[in-house]
Amino acid sequence: MTDSDARTFALQVVGESACRFLAASNDTKQQNRGRELCGSLLQTDAQGARGTSPRHSLAQSHHYGPSPPPYDTPQPSWPGGCKQYCQVFMGTCREPNSPIGRYYSSISECRKECATIPVTQQNVQQGNTMACRAFHAALSLSTTSQTAFHCNHAYVVDPMYICRNYPIPDWDGKDMRQIIYDTFGAYSSTTSLLQTGSAAKMLNSGKGVCDICKCRDNVIERVKIVSCQGLGLNDDDFKALMRKMPSSVEILDLSANEITKIPQNVFVNAKNLLGLDLASNQITKIKSGAFNKLDSLVSLLLDGNWNLSQIDDDILYPLTELVELGLANGAVPEIPRNFFKMNTKLQFATMFGQAYSSLPAGQGLPTMHLES
Numbered sequence: 001m002t003d004s005d006a007r008t009f010a011l012q013v014v015g016e017s018a019c020r021f022l023a024a025s026n027d028t029k030q031q032n033r034g035r036e037l038c039g040s041l042l043q044t045d046a047q048g049a050r051g052t053s054p055r056h057s058l059a060q061s062h063h064y065g066p067s068p069p070p071y072d073t074p075q076p077s078w079p080g081g082c083k084q085y086c087q088v089f090m091g092t093c094r095e096p097n098s099p100i101g102r103y104y105s106s107i108s109e110c111r112k113e114c115a116t117i118p119v120t121q122q123n124v125q126q127g128n129t130m131a132c133r134a135f136h137a138a139l140s141l142s143t144t145s146q147t148a149f150h151c152n153h154a155y156v157v158d159p160m161y162i163c164r165n166y167p168i169p170d171w172d173g174k175d176m177r178q179i180i181y182d183t184f185g186a187y188s189s190t191t192s193l194l195q196t197g198s199a200a201k202m203l204n205s206g207k208g209v210c211d212i213c214k215c216r217d218n219v220i221e222r223v224k225i226v227s228c229q230g231l232g233l234n235d236d237d238f239k240a241l242m243r244k245m246p247s248s249v250e251i252l253d254l255s256a257n258e259i260t261k262i263p264q265n266v267f268v269n270a271k272n273l274l275g276l277d278l279a280s281n282q283i284t285k286i287k288s289g290a291f292n293k294l295d296s297l298v299s300l301l302l303d304g305n306w307n308l309s310q311i312d313d314d315i316l317y318p319l320t321e322l323v324e325l326g327l328a329n330g331a332v333p334e335i336p337r338n339f340f341k342m343n344t345k346l347q348f349a350t351m352f353g354q355a356y357s358s359l360p361a362g363q364g365l366p367t368m369h370l371e372s
Helices: 003-013 016-023 028-041 081-092 107-114 130-142 147-154 176-184 198-204 235-243
Strands: 225-227 251-253 275-277 299-301 324-326 348-350 369-371
Touching: 081 107, 081 130, 081 147, 130 147, 176 225, 176 251, 176 275, 198 235
Parallel strands: 225 251, 251 275, 275 299, 299 324, 324 348, 348 369
Antiparallel strands: none
């Protein structure tokens, strides 16, 4: 596959936020690579032609290029499916590029494993998602010095916890994204609400959580998995939804919405949550006490909230069982000194792509694997 083909593939799976992630990296070489790659993408449409028109933006074409290659898997949320992903991966990510010895042994194994990777809404690009794998597969073709780095992330089991999330206890070794995908299938844009604020009106008129979002069980008292991914929920919708959230819920996906604020005590009705996904919203502020009563929460994902520019030192204090924190890609200028004071069980924190240049010393978390 030529460099032009790689850029065409990247255009289909890489959106503006991914380009911004590279440009915002703390690594100078990655910053330059991000500007180089994304600069070339801006001049390349989905067929590889130069002179992209303003209305055919990266954001519009991300995942959905106007003339995608044929699908060969039941994953219609990204062009080319596993056929193109495996063509790219197997063409680049081979020994001796692999520091872990081997990746997929064949195209057929690659396609089989690829079909298990969660397909999410197009803006959800961090952690265990197809977008994250496809993004790094494309970059593995576009760079020589970082090939092994990107191949690791593009693999079905990322050993470096960039395209990977922590398993939720008592859920068969699956992480939150895998649970949502295995339960409800690939994200489809047809599930989006037609009008902003319509969820709040429906809920206030007597509708329930499962009339708005996808639920695993139709009996509200038994619901454990709720996915509201990519529904266009605003702040009023969010607050109305949480007022009716059943206490039985353990996995809650609120990613890829239009939520801007997380109020104090907003999750008190969902006190049994183990996993909470707030990635790729428009969050600017998280109030102190926002996560009160979530003393069982294991995984909290806040990645891709590009407008989040300030975090108070005590917002994580109620989360004494927290093992995984996703806080990549935002505008946070610094991490408060005592930010992780109460999170003694925290092991994995992805915090790259933020505005700060270093973390404060003395966090007291020797077992934490910090990717920044």
